[in-house]
Amino acid sequence: MFEEIYSPVQKIALHPFNNLFVKRDDLIDPYISGNKWRKLKYILAKAKAGHKTHLVTFGGAYSNHLVATAAAASRSGIKSTAFVRGEEVKNEMLLLCSLFGMRLIFTDRESYRNKHSLFEQHFANDDRAYFVDEGGASHEATLGCAEVIAELTETYDHIFCAAGTGTTAAGLLKGIRQQGLNTKLHVIPVLKGGSFIKDEIAKYTPLSDQLKLHQDYHFGGYAKTTPELIGFIKNFTAQTGLLSDPVYTAKMFYAIVDLQTQGVIDKDEKVLAIHTGGLMGLFGMKDKF
Template sequence: MQFDFPIFSPVEQINPELFEQKGLKLFIKRDDLIHPLISGNKWRKLKYTLLKAQSLGKNHLVTFGGAYSNHLLATAAAASKFGLKAIGFVRGEAVDNDTLFLCRLHGMRLIFTDREQYRHKELLFEQHFGNDNDAFFVNEGGASIEGAQGCAELVQELPMVYDHLFCACGTGTTAAGILNGLSQHHLSTRLHAVPVLKNGEFIGEEIQKFSNGNQNFNLHADYHFGGYAKTTPELISFVKEFTTATGILIEPVYTGKMLYAIFDLASQDYFAAGTNILAIHTGGIFGLLGMKEKFR
């Protein structure tokens, strides 16, 4: 298995009027540009997972996600690129949509699973693939120590030291990895994690689980807009206005909520004047495919 493209993304500064008024500088790490389909934190979380599978002689990835899962699509694309088989357990009733079409197009076989069974992922894996010596369990969203290890490498790409670093959170793996990276490079940058699901306070424990209890972060759990993949007209308007003003495409599931949090905190004078803020664009643009009606 050869990884024949670099994992690197540029940082660019944007200049919203609000931040100029407050004396703040806002930068975006464009992880959405890493790869068209294996974009953002998905490739970072898959890198060492795939290397572990390789070291164990496994060539059959078995993973999990919802019907519009960016992780399923990224895993399907990565498996296709590197000559692996891929199976995706899809939460809920059988459906057909653009994301799953792309998963199938890349050769992923999909198994639709009711929500109760889906909660027991390790059991599902054992029931279906326990006797398959080639099968390798890949947790939903790439959540794992290996996933955090890949995300930690983001820090070494940064061109300068920032006062604050923000990322959206679904499992906490990306935030934990970045936190580890900041520690490894002895940076005082404060990490801010924005859970995108309701009652996301537990994300703090997940971050510490993959970062050896490091607590150099803040959790902003009030920007979920009703729950995972939930939106409001206010959030949709923000996504539209941000994309129009910057030319940077974002979606309302992850990066949109994280950036909304930054803008809202800035409006409340959360940051001192002269502060440098870095937002991580974690990709996931295909999440827009399930929300087209909301943007009409």
């Protein structure tokens, strides 16, 4: 299921940029979208190699990762289960998970903190069950994300990505090193206090001065937003025809515009934004619009 990929690079018109491009990973698949596709590619391969037929993972009630895992498991003919953080709810995302056959186990936030313990409590006797961390964070995920760089046919002065766990950023930095590029990688943590992202990246690949971490674009924290960000999304979409979600990609695009205003990047430099998908995250914030 992971043999074909459609992820073009498109130039977008956004004042005052002359060379702003987007790697459209959001077009890879409607449900296994963006970096979720790339993260799950080698996770699923490893699970199959180990004769595992049951993916067990973790996420919040509006998690794109849960939908992606459910869809990937269904298409691969294997089972999936998710521990969902918080009280039992119903929403569009969890409906999709259920339709793809995923079993949902709602878990209080205290228990959720120890994911390996949850896995052992429920699946210690199931030798076909395979642990998939929240967001797909793993060495295998970085291998898939590194392939973004290998697919590029041109070089860029700057590459931008949003970050939740740092796994995608680690893969991109690994790819930049593998290709011997001088490109600067700008990472936009979407959580408050995002300095830990650098430590997470270091777990998978050596750090370098090509990595630039910008911690001031979280807009209050993970899944938090402000009227300013919502206004930006509306204007950005109207100007470019490109959708972004309030949790990840909108914060990245806002950062690109703001950093150009500050003079950190020049309007004539070649800039590539990695659109990591996640557009269904809009459903979780529809009341903000």
